[in-house]
Amino acid sequence: MNLPSPLQELNSELFTKKNIRVYIKRDDLIDPVVSGNKWRKLKYNIEKFKSEKYDKLLTFGGAFSNHIAATARVGKELAVPTIGIIRGEELNIDSNHTIRQAAKDGMQLVFTKREEYTLREEKYYHEELRRRHGHLLIVPEGGSNYQGLIGCQEICKEIEVDFDYIITACGTATTATGLLLGSNAEVIGVSALKGGDFLKENVKKYLQEFGLIEQDSVELYNRFQLKTDYHFGGYAKYNEILQIFIQEFEEQHDIPLEQVYTGKMMFGLMDLIKHEYFPKDSNIVALHTGGLQGKIEF
Numbered sequence: 001m002n003l004p005s006p007l008q009e010l011n012s013e014l015f016t017k018k019n020i021r022v023y024i025k026r027d028d029l030i031d032p033v034v035s036g037n038k039w040r041k042l043k044y045n046i047e048k049f050k051s052e053k054y055d056k057l058l059t060f061g062g063a064f065s066n067h068i069a070a071t072a073r074v075g076k077e078l079a080v081p082t083i084g085i086i087r088g089e090e091l092n093i094d095s096n097h098t099i100r101q102a103a104k105d106g107m108q109l110v111f112t113k114r115e116e117y118t119l120r121e122e123k124y125y126h127e128e129l130r131r132r133h134g135h136l137l138i139v140p141e142g143g144s145n146y147q148g149l150i151g152c153q154e155i156c157k158e159i160e161v162d163f164d165y166i167i168t169a170c171g172t173a174t175t176a177t178g179l180l181l182g183s184n185a186e187v188i189g190v191s192a193l194k195g196g197d198f199l200k201e202n203v204k205k206y207l208q209e210f211g212l213i214e215q216d217s218v219e220l221y222n223r224f225q226l227k228t229d230y231h232f233g234g235y236a237k238y239n240e241i242l243q244i245f246i247q248e249f250e251e252q253h254d255i256p257l258e259q260v261y262t263g264k265m266m267f268g269l270m271d272l273i274k275h276e277y278f279p280k281d282s283n284i285v286a287l288h289t290g291g292l293q294g295k296i297e298f
């Protein structure tokens, strides 16, 4: 693992004109598959697995889940047997690249009916899974648990410049909550999904689950700013505008982005900069959360 991941300053006439500095935290360079927030969320789950001597690590995901691919790879590299409960009984180990790769990395894949998949957070279902599969560490979909938050919190400790804002793409807002816990900066979350307002509730819930007292929780939550206008039609949807933006950004900065999360985050950041969202002299960090294994080459 390439840690700490590099921090690069982005150069652009726009930033000079607006008197701001923009950095990018290259968590995409941590590992080609276990990249970005995936490693951050898994790290302490793996530690728990080893220290509490579980037999297998079980987690959940859809057919294109970066988290499934990353968990399978970590399992292979760190000798942790993994089980992936995959949404959709119609799928099989040849359905797509993510699933094929997870299977190749040794993950036991269980293709599950959508109705059963909706039970994934229910305690009684976890007991059933333990009856079926043995002494399991069950990690929620996307790695969104206490251990995941601690891992994401660590991102901020690695950033060696002072920063006023940090911006990240959001799917569940676990990463964004970790950034709130790890810094004193304003944390901007860009929803990768349509109707992303629920992400605010997620942040509140995660802060509560983290065990903060009410007053601290409110202080942290007040530093969260959610942007819901950059979803480009919904989860994994994109259009020509995003496509062209990604191509131009990659050409200008020689940094790859993908269309599901990081392209939308960066598009949002540039749009906010253009619309004077950031005061003069702001230092902004954009978190590259990886996901490049799901990148579509346009």
Ligand SMILES: Cc1ncc(COP(=O)(O)O)c(C=O)c1O
Residues within 6 Å of the ligand: 036, 037, 066, 067, 142, 169, 170, 171, 172, 173, 174, 175, 176, 261, 262, 289, 290, 291, 292
């Ligand atoms: C590449 C990438 N970026 C961002 C996110 C969103 O992270 P979170 O669910 O913590 O909001 C994900 C989630 O799966 C992801 O795969």
